[in-house]
Amino acid sequence: MRRMETAPDPDRVKAYALAVWQHKQGELVALMAHLGDRLDLYTALHASGPGSTAEQLAQRTGLDARFLKEWLRAQAAAGLVQSDDGESFTLPAEAVPVLVDREARTFAAGALTPPLPPSVLDGVAEAFRTGSGVLYDRLGAEGARRIAAMGDPWTRTALVPEVLPRVDGLVERLHAGADVADLGCGTALALRVLAEAFPGGRYHGYDPSSVAIGAARELVGDLPIELHVAGVRAMPEGAFDLVLTFDALHDMAHPDRVAAGVRQTLPDDGVWLVKEVRSSGDFARDRRNPVLAMLYGLSVTTCLPSGLSERGGAGLGTLGLPPQAMEELGREAGFGSVEQIDIREPANVYYVLRP
Numbered sequence: 001m002r003r004m005e006t007a008p009d010p011d012r013v014k015a016y017a018l019a020v021w022q023h024k025q026g027e028l029v030a031l032m033a034h035l036g037d038r039l040d041l042y043t044a045l046h047a048s049g050p051g052s053t054a055e056q057l058a059q060r061t062g063l064d065a066r067f068l069k070e071w072l073r074a075q076a077a078a079g080l081v082q083s084d085d086g087e088s089f090t091l092p093a094e095a096v097p098v099l100v101d102r103e104a105r106t107f108a109a110g111a112l113t114p115p116l117p118p119s120v121l122d123g124v125a126e127a128f129r130t131g132s133g134v135l136y137d138r139l140g141a142e143g144a145r146r147i148a149a150m151g152d153p154w155t156r157t158a159l160v161p162e163v164l165p166r167v168d169g170l171v172e173r174l175h176a177g178a179d180v181a182d183l184g185c186g187t188a189l190a191l192r193v194l195a196e197a198f199p200g201g202r203y204h205g206y207d208p209s210s211v212a213i214g215a216a217r218e219l220v221g222d223l224p225i226e227l228h229v230a231g232v233r234a235m236p237e238g239a240f241d242l243v244l245t246f247d248a249l250h251d252m253a254h255p256d257r258v259a260a261g262v263r264q265t266l267p268d269d270g271v272w273l274v275k276e277v278r279s280s281g282d283f284a285r286d287r288r289n290p291v292l293a294m295l296y297g298l299s300v301t302t303c304l305p306s307g308l309s310e311r312g313g314a315g316l317g318t319l320g321l322p323p324q325a326m327e328e329l330g331r332e333a334g335f336g337s338v339e340q341i342d343i344r345e346p347a348n349v350y351y352v353l354r355p
């Protein structure tokens with residue numbers, strides 16, 4: 001039977017169209033925030049104090065006053081900066097730990113990078129046709145940095161003081177000088193944080209992406225971190241006290257094989273610390289997450305293509321390792337215990353797996 005088409009209510013069409021344009025607006029607001037971060041405009045506006053004008057900001061930054069005025073009005077229109085008259089502008093106090101202070105755990109401006117380059121998007125569109133994905137490498141160095149910027153603030157501020165003490169005996173072992181590997185290390189941020197906090201350890205980063213390892217090499221400086229363009233198969237058996245896999249297991253085409261491989265790299269008292277994106281495994285419950293659409297967008301453009309980049313890939317997607325799935329994966333790979341620790345990090349949870 002043919003479905004009867006009824007014309008939609010024009011008011012609902014209008015409201016729906018507005019909702020769609022607001023998403024377009026979000027894209028442009030993010031771009032404006034990126035420019036603000038790149039040109040240090042938030043820092044300058046903060047230093048300039050309440051009620052600053054575009055001319056004052058121009059004097060302070062050496063940038064063009066007309067461009068600054070339009071940017072400031074864009075910020076005020078988006079509600080990121082306060083202004084009633086479009087002439088004088090104030091950065092509210094709550095913006096400082098989000099847009100100015102790079103050391104703050106809530107710093108978000110660094111993650112508001114421009115959208116994917118057209119060549120990457122072409123690959124994703126093609127993946128819709130073929131069902132086979134795109135390697136992380138295709139995202140390029142900018143992609144590796146973009147991904148790192150999203151997780152950086154929490155890894156820098158919470159890993160050592162809040163996460164590690166929740167794993168029995170781990171801090172003591174790290175102080176004594178442990179062998180640590182990060183699988184799927186990306187730009188090696190977690191290893192850099194650990195190598196600074198526990199200088200007696202030996203640190204190895206593994207990632208099959210030469211782009212990510214290239215970016216990591218530029219950042220590790222003199223820290224005692226060896227980097228390998230390789231996956232789990234290159235990791236020696238029984239060699240590590242601690243293996244980290246942060247925001248990466250769901251990206252792997254064969255997480256089951258990787259988990260079994262990690263098990264081999266650990267002695268019986270070793271620990272695998274996995275950081276995964278917070279999800280319940282139930283879409284209806286996950287709807288409470290105010291940035292769920294962003295997470296699914298990341299999934300379609302980044303995580304899912306990576307997880308389908310090999311034949312028979314699991315394609316878990318960004319939200320693909322909720323507690324039950326992680327528990328099953330760990331047990332099947334030969335881990336005797338899989339525990340979850342939740343430090344109330346808004347986007348992530350941590351799993352501790354022991355042989």
Ligand SMILES: C[S@@+](CC[C@H](N)C(=O)[O-])C[C@H]1O[C@@H](n2cnc3c(N)ncnc32)[C@H](O)[C@@H]1O
Pocket residue numbers: 136137147148151183184185186187188189206207208209212230231232245246247248249251252253254258306
């Ligand atoms: C979202 S990034 C996370 C990087 C880093 N751990 C972080 O927290 O910033 C995921 C990383 O997993 C890596 N990856 C993908 N498949 C992998 C595999 N099979 N084995 C190891 N790493 C893999 C990617 O190259 C990418 O660098």
